[in-house]
Amino acid sequence: MKKKRILAALTAALGIGALWGARAQNDPIKVGVIMPFSGVYAQLGEEGYKGFTLYLDSIGNRVAGRPIQLIREDEEADASVALRKANKLIGSDKVDILAGIVLTPSAYALSDVVEKAKVPLIVFNAAGNDLTRSRKNPYVFRVSGNAWQYNNPFGRYVADKVSKNTFLVAADYAFGKESLADFKASYTNAGGKIAGEVYTPLGSTDFSPYLARIAAAKPQAVYAVLSGSDAVLFMKQFAQFGLNKSIKLAVFGDMTDEKFIDAVGDSVVGAISALPWAQDLPGAQNKVFTDAYKKKYPGELPGVFAQRGWDTARVIVEALKKTNGNTANKSALLAALRSVNFPSPRGTFRFDPVTQNVINPMYVREVVKTPQGLINKRVATLGTFKDPGK
Structure with missing residues (x-):
């Protein structure tokens, strides 16, 4: 009798498990996407979302037989x-996965929350070093890279190839300060001298006071770490002051995104930057991405934020392929994410399995004018870098 009861219980449990599994396979995988769609970084969010949805469109918005449902929210460039x-x-x-986040303070604010809730966060942009230090x-993965990767390798290149006397400008928040610190470390070690250093408020409406200080310092180059509307206004005013005629613009790669330089115009031609991606990289997957973007958005060129969005979506899809669409087994899902x-x-x-920060190739790019518009063309390869920080 006891054996019969146990057998009946096991049969019922298996039946319920099978029923749950069947329902789960038909239920959508819910992905919450938080990016800024208003404010100073609105264009970053819109482009990131274009790239994110573009990749999902390319696979029919399904993985392992399950539909993918996106729930979009506006970050508003505000951590709270x-x-x-x-x-x-x-x-x-009740999302299964979170993705997005542009601002470093936002990523810092979410880190403990997602760990407590056991919901993986795939960071699309925020590059503050401490997020993966x-x-x-275990629940935070970063697709973009961190401040050290973007700035430290480029600092040596600027000192060796561009200028031994450089003025530094950055937005006045954690990522801006980390970026300049990482740039300065390698730049000064390579013999570069700092002509001056200023930090500007997010959403600045006038860079004239800072540009006057740059003009007075007479540097050979300016290294700037700005983004969104701040980047566009700074580069426009840099040309209006005539500084582009005598000072080389060497900047954080996001500043010369194709969407931003199109708004600035030809005065930005010749500016150099460093990023893990360039429009003219020869790989087959770059052609797949750029062709898909130009087909869906005729007359437009993709930029780095769309590329990051594309990769962010693919990270999620590749991990879910490994789990056969199962998001309930958290340890299996995290292991799948680490191994993409x-x-x-x-x-x-690929991710560094220790930090869960992406291992990035870094390219030096130069803004050039083409019949299709202004683009960033690769001029040097710095190497492949993982974050060495603790």
Whole structure:
């Protein structure tokens, strides 16, 4: 009798498990996407979302037989807003995965939340070093890269190839300060001298006071770390002051995104930057990405934010292929995310399994004018870098 009861219980459990599995396979995988769609970084969010949805469109918005449902929220370039939206997506919408985030303070604010909720966060942009150092946890993965990767290798290149006397400019928040510190470390070690250093408020309406200081310092080059509307205004005013005629513009790669330089115009031709991606990289996957973008958005060129969005979506899809669409087994999902490895528009995409920060190739790019418009053309390869920080 006891054996019969046990057998009946096991049969019932298996039946319920099978029923749950069948329902789960038909249920959508919910992905909450938090990016800024208003404010100073709105264009970053819109481009990131274009790239994200473009990749999902290319696979029919399904993985392992399950549909993918996106729930989009506006980060508004405000960490408190991002935190509120994340809590809503986790608590009310019951998302399986979170993706996006542009601002470093937003990523820092969400780190503990996603670990407690056991919801993986795939960071699309925020590059503050500590996110995958002192603040790292098993639920945070970063697709973009960190401040050290973007700035330290480029610092030596600028000192060796561009200028031994450079003025530094950055937005006045954690990522801007980290970026200049990482740039300065390698730049000064290579013999470069700092002509001056200023930090500007997010959403600046006039860079004239800072440009006057640059003009007075008479540097050979300016290294700037700005983005969004700040980047566009700075580069426009840099030319209006006539500084582009005598000072080389060497900048953080996001500043010369194709969407930004198109708004600035020909005065930015010749500016150099460093990023893990360039428009003219020869790989087959870069052609797939750029062709898909230009087909969906005729007359437009993709930029780095669309490319990051594309890779962010693919990271999620590749991990879900490994779990056969199962998001309930958290340890299996995290293991799948750590092990993703695929050909990306930037080259081979893979995470450092220790930090869960992407291992990035870094290219020096120069803004050139083409019949299709202004683009960033690769002029040098710096190497492949993982974050050496602790």
